[in-house]
Amino acid sequence: xxxxxKQQWILAKRxxxxxxTSEVVFQEAPIPETGPGMLLVKNHxxxxxxAIRGWMSDIPxxxxxxxxxxxxxxxxxxxxxxxxxxxxxxxxYVFGLGGWETHSTIxxxxxxxxxxxxxxxxxxxxxxxxxxxxxxxxxxxxxxxAQAGQTMLMxxxxxxxxxxxxQIAKLMGLKVVGIAGTDEKCRWVVDExxxxxxxxxxxAGDMEAAIRAACPEGVDFYFDNVGGEILDAALxxxxxxxxxxxxxxxxxxxxxxxxxxxxxxxxxxxxTITVKGYLVSDHYHRIAEGQAALSQWVKADQLKFREHINExxxxxxxxxxLLFSGGNEGKLMLKL
Amino acid sequence: xxxxxKQQWILAKRxxxxxxTSEVVFQEAPIPETGPGMLLVKNHxxxxxxAIRGWMSDIPxxxxxxxxxxxxxxxxxxxxxxxxxxxxxxxxYVFGLGGWETHSTIxxxxxxxxxxxxxxxxxxxxxxxxxxxxxxxxxxxxxxxAQAGQTMLMxxxxxxxxxxxxQIAKLMGLKVVGIAGTDEKCRWVVDExxxxxxxxxxxAGDMEAAIRAACPEGVDFYFDNVGGEILDAALxxxxxxxxxxxxxxxxxxxxxxxxxxxxxxxxxxxxTITVKGYLVSDHYHRIAEGQAALSQWVKADQLKFREHINExxxxxxxxxxLLFSGGNEGKLMLKL
Numbered sequence: 030x031x032x033x034x035k036q037q038w039i040l041a042k043r044x045x046x047x048x049x050t051s052e053v054v055f056q057e058a059p060i061p062e063t064g065p066g067m068l069l070v071k072n073h074x075x076x077x078x079x080a081i082r083g084w085m086s087d088i089p090x091x092x093x094x095x096x097x098x099x100x101x102x103x104x105x106x107x108x109x110x111x112x113x114x115x116x117x118x119x120x121x122y123v124f125g126l127g128g129w130e131t132h133s134t135i136x137x138x139x140x141x142x143x144x145x146x147x148x149x150x151x152x153x154x155x156x157x158x159x160x161x162x163x164x165x166x167x168x169x170x171x172x173x174x175a176q177a178g179q180t181m182l183m184x185x186x187x188x189x190x191x192x193x194x195x196q197i198a199k200l201m202g203l204k205v206v207g208i209a210g211t212d213e214k215c216r217w218v219v220d221e222x223x224x225x226x227x228x229x230x231x232x233a234g235d236m237e238a239a240i241r242a243a244c245p246e247g248v249d250f251y252f253d254n255v256g257g258e259i260l261d262a263a264l265x266x267x268x269x270x271x272x273x274x275x276x277x278x279x280x281x282x283x284x285x286x287x288x289x290x291x292x293x294x295x296x297x298x299x300x301t302i303t304v305k306g307y308l309v310s311d312h313y314h315r316i317a318e319g320q321a322a323l324s325q326w327v328k329a330d331q332l333k334f335r336e337h338i339n340e341x342x343x344x345x346x347x348x349x350x351l352l353f354s355g356g357n358e359g360k361l362m363l364k365l
Numbered sequence: 366x367x368x369x370x371k372q373q374w375i376l377a378k379r380x381x382x383x384x385x386t387s388e389v390v391f392q393e394a395p396i397p398e399t400g401p402g403m404l405l406v407k408n409h410x411x412x413x414x415x416a417i418r419g420w421m422s423d424i425p426x427x428x429x430x431x432x433x434x435x436x437x438x439x440x441x442x443x444x445x446x447x448x449x450x451x452x453x454x455x456x457x458y459v460f461g462l463g464g465w466e467t468h469s470t471i472x473x474x475x476x477x478x479x480x481x482x483x484x485x486x487x488x489x490x491x492x493x494x495x496x497x498x499x500x501x502x503x504x505x506x507x508x509x510x511a512q513a514g515q516t517m518l519m520x521x522x523x524x525x526x527x528x529x530x531x532q533i534a535k536l537m538g539l540k541v542v543g544i545a546g547t548d549e550k551c552r553w554v555v556d557e558x559x560x561x562x563x564x565x566x567x568x569a570g571d572m573e574a575a576i577r578a579a580c581p582e583g584v585d586f587y588f589d590n591v592g593g594e595i596l597d598a599a600l601x602x603x604x605x606x607x608x609x610x611x612x613x614x615x616x617x618x619x620x621x622x623x624x625x626x627x628x629x630x631x632x633x634x635x636x637t638i639t640v641k642g643y644l645v646s647d648h649y650h651r652i653a654e655g656q657a658a659l660s661q662w663v664k665a666d667q668l669k670f671r672e673h674i675n676e677x678x679x680x681x682x683x684x685x686x687l688l689f690s691g692g693n694e695g696k697l698m699l700k701l
Binding site: 045083088089090091194256265275276277278281288289290291292293294295296297298299300301302304305306307308311 | 427612617622637
């Protein structure tokens with residue numbers, strides 16, 4: 030059976046800084062045979078996440094580096110065209126670990142079926158019902174042990190994970206202070222999402238003082254998506270026995286040299302902070318529970334989220350790089 | 366009542382690098398009146414610990430900086446000469462937070478009585494029955510959750526805390542690999558204390574590779590007393606879901622500029638490591654339990670330790686600075 034061609038972005042070499050078309054290359058390639066245990070998926074949506082930048086580098090990571098010559102790895106949702114597994118049929122929809130391409134051939138173990146009775150738009154499975162919602166869902170209460178009445182500081186508060194995470198923390202009864210990069214984002218976070226406050230890190234000046242002013246009782250839980258100088262400012266405001274949930278360091282993903290850890294690392298000891306390195310994928314055995322809780326909140330209009338959806342596989346790289354300029358407004362996805 | 370004079374070392378200004386006599390100054394001063402709630406203690410032994418260097422600086426810490434003009438703060442053990450508290454009498458012995466001086470006037474709440482039936486040498490209460498033993502006692506099982514069969518990497522393994530901590534971990538059934546700065550120290554740690562292996566960081570060359578060779582199964586528990594490059598090498602050998610107990614960073618205490626955190630900070634996320642900032646003083650409500658366990662091990666000859674005791678208050682600063690050259694062999698104390 031002839032499969033025809035697919036279009037894809039492959040990693041030609043490890044990027045220096047923000048990836049460009051000398052490093053990530055658009056091409057046509059034949060669609061391979063679908064072997065046993067594999068699915069051929071026609072991708073409908075590709076999730077564009079900061080974590081992908083880490084997979085492009087060869088710094089040791091929780092997944093192996095993307096091999097040179099392979100398509101850029103990404104979470105996708107789409108329709109099964111061919112199945113090498115008994116329990117998935119052509120015509121089913123799945124989400125899983127595919128790539129920046131029109132069609133992905135994926136081990137069935139890396140895919141989860143979209144429920145047959147799904148009533149949500151398909152792309153929710155790479156957004157609020159995927160890692161965007163599941164990341165803060167498992168992070169806040171389960172991993173971080175957050176409790177009602179505590180103060181949470183949320184970096185990248187207008188970002189996909191941060192905006193949902195702050196709302197989940199509010200639903201749990203925490204005070205939530207966000208950090209974002211424009212006044213418009215800060216207004217959205219406070220006025221629409223119900224955060225208690227939000228600091229614009231581009232105009233705040235002394236971030237340590239700005240956090241102190243917004244959290245005079247100190248920070249019990251810092252949800253860190255950014256690292257860098259904001260992490261250093263947060264550390265100086267953390268309470269004794271507080272929690273630093275380490276979810277990402279977007280400020281450093283495009284660094285071209287060695288990146289030092291926080292200069293205020295000593296405060297982890299001085300304030301007896303617990304730092305938890307966190308990966309949502311460690312909790313995917315509980316994905317049904319997480320999706321059920323998130324679905325309920327979404328239906329009840331208790332979780333709001335923005336989506337930034339560009340179209341066309343040829344626009345994938347330019348769309349992706351919006352993440353690093355702060356140019357996206359809401360969860361970034363590509364529609365095919 | 367005339368109290369006479371005492372001899373003491375006061376902090377004249379915040380040190381740059383290793384403290385010298387322009388920064389820490391020897392003087393005579395009158396012994397003050399002993400007010401209510403205070404004890405006048407004739408110090409017999411002064412404990413000389415890396416942590417004191419942190420208290421000399423004005424970087425925010427778990428205790429306030431030593432005020433300029435005050436005696437350098439240190440744990441002491443000695444005899445009560447005058448008591449402003451009902452339950453402590455002159456002639457009793459106590460240990461607590463005093464200073465680099467012949468006599469300290471200490472709030473009774475900062476002192477613990479030496480048990481009346483004590484049969485150990487007095488200085489054990491600023492060594493194995495004080496923070497040296499209690500620090501690893503509470504750190505390893507309680508805080509770090511270490512379990513039999515795991516692999517522990519112990520930095521400053523020939524140091525006071527490290528050498529005792531490694532033995533406690535061995536008593537609990539862990540594999541223990543030490544890191545120390547001379548071949549003699551490494552031999553002592555392995556041959557006398559029963560560590561499984563010990564790496565000489567001054568001669569090992571590539572520390573990341575040396576740790577990998579000694580811990581081919583990876584590190585489940587890193588007991589960090591040193592920070593710096595050794596921490597970076599340890600991070601590259603830590604297992605998924607492992608524990609980094611952050612007890613100290615002696616390699617950076619004399620830094621004269623901002624000190625970056627570990628360059629491999631990202632590995633905390635990539636390996637979902639839990640970092641626990643740790644202070645023994647948070648566990649002093651259980652001091653009787655800890656001292657009972659340590660006493661039993663000492664009596665049964667299951668814990669060995671070295672002591673490095675110099676004499677004379679006038680030698681306090683020179684003795685202290687042995688900590689930063691690695692010139693001490695065992696727990697450093699000053700006898701008065």
